[in-house]
Amino acid sequence: MSDSNEMPVTTLGAIGSKATPVPIGSLPLPPSILTAITAADTPSDDRDSHVFFRPLRLGESSPGYVYFQTLVDHFLNKTKGGRRPSDLVTLKRHWEYMLLNLSLATLQRSWILVALSQKSYSSDTWLKHHKLKYTATKTIVDYLQDEHLVDVRRGRQYKNNPSRTRLFPSKELQQELIALSLNAEEPIEPPYLTINEPSAGYGEVIGELPDSHPDMADMTLINNFLRGHRWACKGPVRLVYKHNPFSSGRLVTAFQSLPDRRMRVRISTLIDGKPICEVDFNANHLRLNLAVFNGEDAGETPYEDIRDIAGDVDRNKVKLFITRAMGADSELKAALACRQEGISQELFNSLKAATLQRYPNIRLFDGFGIHAQSLEGQILKDVMLAGVRAGKVVLPVHDAVAVVLEDSEWAQGQMLEAWASHANSDNGTARARVKVDYGLDI
Numbered sequence: 542m543s544d545s546n547e548m549p550v551t552t553l554g555a556i557g558s559k560a561t562p563v564p565i566g567s568l569p570l571p572p573s574i575l576t577a578i579t580a581a582d583t584p585s586d587d588r589d590s591h592v593f594f595r596p597l598r599l600g601e602s603s604p605g606y607v608y609f610q611t612l613v614d615h616f617l618n619k620t621k622g623g624r625r626p627s628d629l630v631t632l633k634r635h636w637e638y639m640l641l642n643l644s645l646a647t648l649q650r651s652w653i654l655v656a657l658s659q660k661s662y663s664s665d666t667w668l669k670h671h672k673l674k675y676t677a678t679k680t681i682v683d684y685l686q687d688e689h690l691v692d693v694r695r696g697r698q699y700k701n702n703p704s705r706t707r708l709f710p711s712k713e714l715q716q717e718l719i720a721l722s723l724n725a726e727e728p729i730e731p732p733y734l735t736i737n738e739p740s741a742g743y744g745e746v747i748g749e750l751p752d753s754h755p756d757m758a759d760m761t762l763i764n765n766f767l768r769g770h771r772w773a774c775k776g777p778v779r780l781v782y783k784h785n786p787f788s789s790g791r792l793v794t795a796f797q798s799l800p801d802r803r804m805r806v807r808i809s810t811l812i813d814g815k816p817i818c819e820v821d822f823n824a825n826h827l828r829l830n831l832a833v834f835n836g837e838d839a840g841e842t843p844y845e846d847i848r849d850i851a852g853d854v855d856r857n858k859v860k861l862f863i864t865r866a867m868g869a870d871s872e873l874k875a876a877l878a879c880r881q882e883g884i885s886q887e888l889f890n891s892l893k894a895a896t897l898q899r900y901p902n903i904r905l906f907d908g909f910g911i912h913a914q915s916l917e918g919q920i921l922k923d924v925m926l927a928g929v930r931a932g933k934v935v936l937p938v939h940d941a942v943a944v945v946l947e948d949s950e951w952a953q954g955q956m957l958e959a960w961a962s963h964a965n966s967d968n969g970t971a972r973a974r975v976k977v978d979y980g981l982d983i
Contacts, residue, residue: 579712579716592646592795598727617636620632645725646708646710647718648719652708654706656705670732690710694706729764731777735780760779770934772813779792780793790918791915794936805980807938817943819938819978820953821977826909826913827863827900827903835966836966836969836971838972846899847892852891862884867913868910871906875889923959924955953975
């Protein structure tokens with residue numbers, strides 16, 4: 542972990558203000574990662590790279606707080622016009638939100654989704670809950686676009702499905718904001734349960750469920766515990782359902798959106814000032830499929846077994862095929878999804894045959910992926926609850942958890958135990974396998 546302050550500091554000269562800059566080196570990230578982040582290309586404008594605008598804040602104890610307030614005041618003076626004092630307070634709050642969202646966009650390599658339809662601010666539950674205002678948001682977006690400080694992709698109004706405007710900071714603004722990114726946090730407050738694509742009878746935010754509902758009580762307990770701890774991109778952990786509170790629920794938090802493949806950002810961060818590791822389930826959807834329906838164990842190397850039968854195939858292609866074949870509700874949809882990942886029809890057929898040869902009881906092309914996500918959510922929730930009882934911070938990362946290094950063995954044991962209690966059918970012999978990512982310096 543790097544705490545060096547030797548990297549160049551950001552300056553406000555290009556934007557036209559004056560402040561004592563915050564050292565980029567105050568971020569607990571290796572200099573090579575920081576350089577890679579700011580040099581990276583603009584991310585693709587697709588769903589996987591979109592995050593919603595959130596009410597972020599920066600604590601007064603943060604090393605970048607004074608610098609941040611100077612930035613906010615600079616932009617506020619540029620856009621205040623003839624506003625009344627009460628309206629200036631609202632505009633300043635929105636500038637704080639916007640700059641911190643753009644700082645995280647820099648680190649996460651994501652586009653910020655912003656509502657620029659006036660109607661949305663009177664009808665959208667989330668916008669109303671956080672007292673977000675159309676006029677303030679539009680003023681800020683227009684200014685940033687006019688000054689060429691953001692790349693703006695304007696949303697469009699489609700029937701029953703409006704597309705929100707997407708924002709990504711310019712290279713110049715990225716340099717100004719990146720040092721603030723890891724300390725930007727969202728207040729940990731309800732709702733902790735939401736619906737992604739609500740079906741009839743359910744709103745965007747679940748308010749109908751009683752406090753005695755197990756998920757409601759569990760998520761409140763988890764978030765109340767986490768509130769007293771520190772980690773990168775701190776914010777609530779939410780259980781997000783697909784259509785209703787009886788369908789699949791995934792654990793979602795901003796921390797898991799930090800990049801960790803091309804740039805090892807997430808694994809290089811800290812929990813309560815300590816280095817972390819990530820404990821990850823191996824080939825989890827495949828193992829869950831066999832365990833749930835047949836109580837069958839997948840063995841030590843399921844992807845490699847399929848690869849060996851299929852011939853000289855890259856392991857990642859096998860993993861992609863399994864993911865798409867279990868996520869799709871028809872073979873045609875799976876084949877189309879695989880084609881987008883560079884898997885030809887010939888290779889698709891070969892991988893299908895190899896999978897069925899190795900695992901004759903496996904279920905493909907029936908939408909099991911949704912059920913698997915729900916199971917993962919419940920398994921990881923149980924691990925987080927065990928962490929609350931033991932006084933240990935556990936953060937969900939898709940089908941893995943992040944913990945401090947000293948809790949690695951504990952987390953492995955908890956994950957295996959929780960998996961067994963949720964996944965195995967009667968008298969099943971299946972068990973999970975986990976692997977541990979110890980990061981850059983281990």
